[in-house]
Amino acid sequence: MDMTFAEKILAKYSDLKEVAPGQIVTVHPDHLLTHDNTAAIIQKIKPELNKYGIYSKTLPIIVLDHVIPASSEKTANNHKIIREFVKNNEIKNFFDIGFGICHQLVIEKGLALPGKLLLGSDSHTCSYGAIGAFSSGIDRTEAASLLLTGETWLKVPNSIKMVLTGKLNPGVYSKDVILHIIGDISASGANYCSVEFHGDVRNFSIDDRFTIANMGIEMGAKNTLFFCDNVTKEYLNLIGIPDSSYSPIDADKDAKYYKEFKYNLTEISPVVACPHTVDNVKPIAEVSDIEIQQCLIGTCTNGRLSDLKVAADILKGKTINSGVRLLILPASKDIFEKALNSGIIEILVKAGGVLLPPGCGPCLGAHQGALAPAERCLSTANRNFKGRMGCKEAEIYLASPATVAASALYGKITDPRAVINK
Amino acid sequence: MNIWRYGDNIDTDMLFPGKYVYICSIPEEIKPHLLEDLDPSFSKNVKKGDIIIAGINFGCGSSREQPAIGLKSVGIKAVVALSFARIFYRAAINQGLVLIECPEAVKFYSDGDNVEIDMDNGKIIVGAKTFSFPKLPEQIIAIRDAGGLLEYTRKKLKKK
Ligand code: SF4
Numbered sequence: 001m002d003m004t005f006a007e008k009i010l011a012k013y014s015d016l017k018e019v020a021p022g023q024i025v026t027v028h029p030d031h032l033l034t035h036d037n038t039a040a041i042i043q044k045i046k047p048e049l050n051k052y053g054i055y056s057k058t059l060p061i062i063v064l065d066h067v068i069p070a071s072s073e074k075t076a077n078n079h080k081i082i083r084e085f086v087k088n089n090e091i092k093n094f095f096d097i098g099f100g101i102c103h104q105l106v107i108e109k110g111l112a113l114p115g116k117l118l119l120g121s122d123s124h125t126c127s128y129g130a131i132g133a134f135s136s137g138i139d140r141t142e143a144a145s146l147l148l149t150g151e152t153w154l155k156v157p158n159s160i161k162m163v164l165t166g167k168l169n170p171g172v173y174s175k176d177v178i179l180h181i182i183g184d185i186s187a188s189g190a191n192y193c194s195v196e197f198h199g200d201v202r203n204f205s206i207d208d209r210f211t212i213a214n215m216g217i218e219m220g221a222k223n224t225l226f227f228c229d230n231v232t233k234e235y236l237n238l239i240g241i242p243d244s245s246y247s248p249i250d251a252d253k254d255a256k257y258y259k260e261f262k263y264n265l266t267e268i269s270p271v272v273a274c275p276h277t278v279d280n281v282k283p284i285a286e287v288s289d290i291e292i293q294q295c296l297i298g299t300c301t302n303g304r305l306s307d308l309k310v311a312a313d314i315l316k317g318k319t320i321n322s323g324v325r326l327l328i329l330p331a332s333k334d335i336f337e338k339a340l341n342s343g344i345i346e347i348l349v350k351a352g353g354v355l356l357p358p359g360c361g362p363c364l365g366a367h368q369g370a371l372a373p374a375e376r377c378l379s380t381a382n383r384n385f386k387g388r389m390g391c392k393e394a395e396i397y398l399a400s401p402a403t404v405a406a407s408a409l410y411g412k413i414t415d416p417r418a419v420i421n422k
Numbered sequence: 423m424n425i426w427r428y429g430d431n432i433d434t435d436m437l438f439p440g441k442y443v444y445i446c447s448i449p450e451e452i453k454p455h456l457l458e459d460l461d462p463s464f465s466k467n468v469k470k471g472d473i474i475i476a477g478i479n480f481g482c483g484s485s486r487e488q489p490a491i492g493l494k495s496v497g498i499k500a501v502v503a504l505s506f507a508r509i510f511y512r513a514a515i516n517q518g519l520v521l522i523e524c525p526e527a528v529k530f531y532s533d534g535d536n537v538e539i540d541m542d543n544g545k546i547i548v549g550a551k552t553f554s555f556p557k558l559p560e561q562i563i564a565i566r567d568a569g570g571l572l573e574y575t576r577k578k579l580k581k582k
Contacts, residue, residue: 024561040447044572052579067444074445123485123509139487139513140447145575153561187431188479192508220479222508277431364440364484385435385483392439392459 002252004159005225006194009134009249013117021258023156031093031111032059032146033120035102036066039078041121042085044144054089055150061093061111061120062086063102068359070097071367100332100358103127103300107210108332110241114228114248119146124300124382126216130209131235132228132248134194137217157194157222158258159251164199166266171417173310174208175302175380175400178215179271181263183281191220193258196251200265201226206235207306214301215382218278227251270415272378273398276386284403284415291323292397294377295408297348298329298356299363302380302401305335305344311405312344314419315351321411327369328353329361352408365390378407423471423499425537426464430477434510436460437481437489446488449495456492470497473537475528477503480521481510487517494519500539502546504528515562516571522546527553 001018003011011018014025034041042049054060062082070076079097086094095105103124106112114132119125121143128135138152146152162181168174182189195216201209209226216224226232228248236246270284297303297311308330320326328348330336336358339345349355356362362369363381370390371377377389377396384396399407402416409419434440442455457464474493480503481489490513493501500520514521520541527546531537535549546553558566568574 024559036444043447048576048579072445078444121485123483125485137485137509139485139490139509139516141487141516141571142512145516145571148579149575155559187482188505188507191479191505217483217509220482220507277433364443366441366444370441383435383483385433387435387439387441387459390441 002254002256004194004255004257005196005227005249005251006134006157006159006223007255008251009115009117010154010156012249019156021156021158024153025156026151027117027154028151029119029146030116031061031118032143033061033102033106033118033122033125034143035063035122036075036078037121037140038062038085039081041140041144041147042081044141045148048148052148054147057090058092059150060091060147061106062091063095063099063105064097065101065359066364067366068097068357097359098333098357100334101300101303101360103214104303104331104335107131108239108334110236110239113236113241113246114232115246119152123217124214126221126224127210127214127300129213129216129224130206130226132226132232134223134225136223157192159194159196159255160190161257161260162195162197163260163262164197164201164265165262166200166264167203168265168268171402171420172268172270173400173402174204174211176268176270177263177265178212179273179281179398180268182215182219182279183271183273185219185261187218187277187279188220190216193221195221195224197224197226202229202231205231205306207304210304211301218382270400270403270417272403272413273384275384275395275397278382278384278398284413287397287413288415290376290413291411292378292407292413293324293375294369294371295324295326295404296329296362296369296377296379296381297401297404298327298331298361299381300331301382303329303331303335305338307380307401308335308339308344308348310401312347314402314405314416315409316347318351318409320352320408323411324408326351326353326408327356327362329356330358332358362389364388378404378413380404423473424467424469426472426474427533428460428474428476431479431482432460432476434481434483434486434489438486438492440484443486443488449491452488452492453496456496468496468498471499472497473499473539474501475503475531476501477528478505480506482507485509487513490514490517490519502527515565518566518570522555524553524555
């Protein structure tokens with residue numbers, strides 16, 4: 001029987017010859033990602049941890065990124081509990097504050113590889129599809145159970161085939177592509193499904209793929225996937241991982257898809273997701289001139305070097321509008337260093353940007369860059385839910401780094417093509 | 423018994439705002455903020471045995487489990503919706519919170535209708551009409567019957 005990517009990898013991880021959608025299988029993931037929520041997770045299973053210990057030292061990946069540096073005694077204590085847990089259990093993959101956002105680190109440190117299976121107690125765990133891995137989000141309770149047993153159940157999902165054709169025009173980015181798709185199929189358009197990207201994806205770098213895979217959950221997907229190709233291999237070589245250390249999985253030729261969508265990249269223009277749902281997507285012309293008070297460039301969706309570079313190219317030698325605050329949030333220390341050494345940070349700061357430490361920052365409204373009532377933020381993040389940035393009477397708009405940078409110049413939502421072509 | 427009626431795409435920030443995610447994790451801490459930005463009257467008036475009826479994609483967004491823990495601990499008997507978001511669905515199973523995906527029943531419901539749920543037979547009665555919903559797979563019923571995933575895991579570890 002011909003199988004999709006999800007079917008093949010779940011068959012492999014459950015030691016079955018074949019599986020079909022709807023079937024429930026037991027799997028042992030290669031890694032389990034947890035972050036600041038590790039404190040709450042281990043709290044649930046204290047007696048069991050004392051008695052049985054963790055399943056393995058190599059299973060967990062723990063990153064302190066959500067509320068960093070700690071914002072209060074409570075969050076500081078959570079961090080402390082996690083550091084002690086890491087030390088006592090000799091956990092191999094631990095990244096303390098300042099290393100960056102968990103999802104960025106999993107990819108950057110080569111912990112997600114083609115053909116691997118990862119689960120994480122964070123909804124954007126689906127990001128590692130960018131590199132050809134199967135990855136999906138779970139909750140804290142399930143993470144606790146996995147820490148002890150190393151296994152869990154997964155339902156084999158239906159698969160959706162997204163076929164991309166053509167090439168993006170200048171001023172249009174992968175963020176516009178994924179927002180366009182979510183606007184088209186809705187925030188539940190891929191519910192419970194595995195979404196595979198096919199077609200002309202060779203022009204998409206790992207950074208571009210990351211942005212798209214990251215937002216799979218915003219259309220309800222279980223996982224998102226770009227197949228391992230030369231772009232993937234080159235990226236992995238660059239971070240020191242030889243082809244021989246992983247086995248990519250492709251979909252079979254006659255695999256059955258639950259749905260198929262086609263998008264012509266040439267026809268996609270810059271778009272903005274408007275409050276308060278990610279699928280409330282509008283062409284930029286419909287929202288330009290909306291005044292904004294805060295701009296955010298960063299997060300696990302768009303905080304990579306290429307994103308900061310796009311913004312710097314737009315802001316070079318200019319100053320942002322005096323009515324706007326521009327927050328810059330590199331996704332990792334490595335990206336931050338590269339941006340520093342290449343002069344990108346200098347450009348962004350000179351233009352008026354405020355630099356935040358690599359981490360989640362204002363993205364989830366827990367600390368830093370919170371909004372006030374009636375304020376509007378234009379952000380490169382992945383969610384614009386009501387209250388997401390700390391205030392339910394504020395509005396969040398989502399767009400590409402180019403759109404956010406161009407908009408920062410004028411204090412209102414601005415089509416980046418107007419600035420880039422000048 | 424109250425029936426709480428909500429619309430489509432009720433996201434995890436509406437169910438439990440992100441600003442509390444790293445400071446509240448046990449039921450007592452969660453309860454006062456449950457549905458805070460969506461419906462401030464909920465946490466004050468919710469009673470054991472109440473039912474929530476909602477539209478598509480209930481629980482979309484974050485993987486935070488406070489919404490599932492919170493709804494379970496205030497005694498919500500079931501959330502009946504057109505559809506649920508995936509991670510929330512898992513979280514509900516793990517907490518023993520009952521979710522029923524039954525579009526026909528949701529569409530039929532109008533304000534004031536009486537709603538009864540018969541879990542054993544997979545039936546939901548809205549007003550004078552009865553609707554069926556599919557039974558859960560065995561593995562998942564085993565988790566629910568154990569009292570949630572952690573209890574299930576504890577039993578499994580003991581056996582080893
Ligand atoms: S940057 Fe935002 S979306 Fe990404 S992991 Fe952090 S809080 Fe979640």
